[in-house]
Amino acid sequence: MDFRATEQHDILRRTVREFSEGEIRPHVMTWDEEQRFPSELVPRLAALGLMGIQIPEQYGGAGMSAVEYCICIEELARVDPSVALTVAAHNGLSTAHIFMFGTEAQKERHLVPLARGEHVGAWGLTEASSGSDAGGLETRAVRDAGGWVLNGSKAFTTHGRVGDVLVAMAITDRSAGHHGISAFIVERGTPGLSAGRKENKLGMRASDTSEVVFADCRIDEDHLLGREGDGFVNAMQVLDAGRIGIAALAVGLAQGAHEAALRYAKERRQFGKPISSFQAIQWKLADDATAIDAARLLTYRAAFLKDEGVAKTTRESAMAKLFASEAAVRAAENGVQIHGGYGFVKDYPAEKFFRDVKLTTIGEGTSEILRLVIAREILI
Helix, strand or coil: CCCCCCHHHHHHHHHHHHHHHHHHHHHHHHHHHHCCCCHHHHHHHHHCCCCCCCCCHHHCCCCCCHHHHHHHHHHHHHHCHHHHHHHHHHHHHHHHHHHHHCCHHHHHHHHHHHHCCCCCEEEECCECCECCCHHHCCCEEEEECCEEEEEEEEEEEECCCCCCEEEEEEECCHHHHHHHEEEEEEECCCCCEEEEEECCCCCCCCCCEEEEEEEEEEEEHHHEECCCCEHHHHHHHHHHHHHHHHHHHHHHHHHHHHHHHHHHHHHCEECCEEHHHCHHHHHHHHHHHHHHHHHHHHHHHHHHHHHCCCCCCHHHHHHHHHHHHHHHHHHHHHHHHHHHHHHHCCCCCHHHHHHHHHHHHCCCCCHHHHHHHHHHHHCC
16 A cells, blocks of 8 residues: 555645635634534535545546545545535435445436535434434334335434435334344425424534434335345445545544644744743644544545455444544644633634534444444454
8 A cells, every 4th residue: 555645636635625725714613603504515515526526427426536535525624524524424424325225216316416416415324212222213114005104203414404315214124123124215305204403513513413303204115225124234334434434524623623733832922932842732742643644544544445345344444433533532622722721712723623523433433332343343
């Protein structure tokens, strides 16, 4: 594996960074304070291919590699983790699920507008009573008159209120356990589908998160995604790849927090000299720089293996997401500490990175669950 970035990678990184600095940074705090999903940004993201990053061009996507996907997510998160989460959830969950397991007809109908950015995707697995125990969901799908009727609800759904296409998991055979869960495509506007409460979140506030409710929601037979009973297994496969994206998000967030702290440490003077000259500050910066590089390498390794066609990257994806998210928490905390009192106010970016970062250790597998996943993989 060559650790040097290619010219193509450098151009991509520079392109997404320039976009993030010019189109996103001026609005970061406004979107955060308004808790508003920036829908006006979607066409501009799509123009760069960021709404269908890894989807082949034949389906309207940009046809990039998994490593290139990481670069895109990382550069967005360096400026605004909320926007990076929007892009990662759209690409890595609903869009990826349809690409991986959809029929050709489903791809033409749903994947193409998702990859082009004409539609925004949502993905529903988590429920109020089933978080880490994802297989303990209660939403049911019952066959009826050539279709399915869904009843239940989903919690913490990214794009739950703004998504045009929702991929949702539901029980189709309770007696079969995890193999009795199936996946379904539900379009916005379908009778019986509604958005519930919008969550008032600690961080990532510009990324839409809400409850989704199914009340006698009737869909056609051809909205079954993948084989009946394979929904949970397929969802775990989607999460394996999706965790690479969240690891990249954590790397980008950590990089943004580190750069802000480094900048401030060079400018802030105490006792007649910049605080960057004090060993206590230098060690924090050195530790963060080392951890960020390590996290990036773990993340790119998982992406590289995916690009190489390795069938299963469960261990590598879990390791990358676990290490990167916890390194990002430390970098964000150190950023606040280095800023001192100014790290506690909204005039500096340290405060927002600190609020945003915690989700990276929770979403798409908590740190505790990832340690279980890794342990199972190494104890086989």
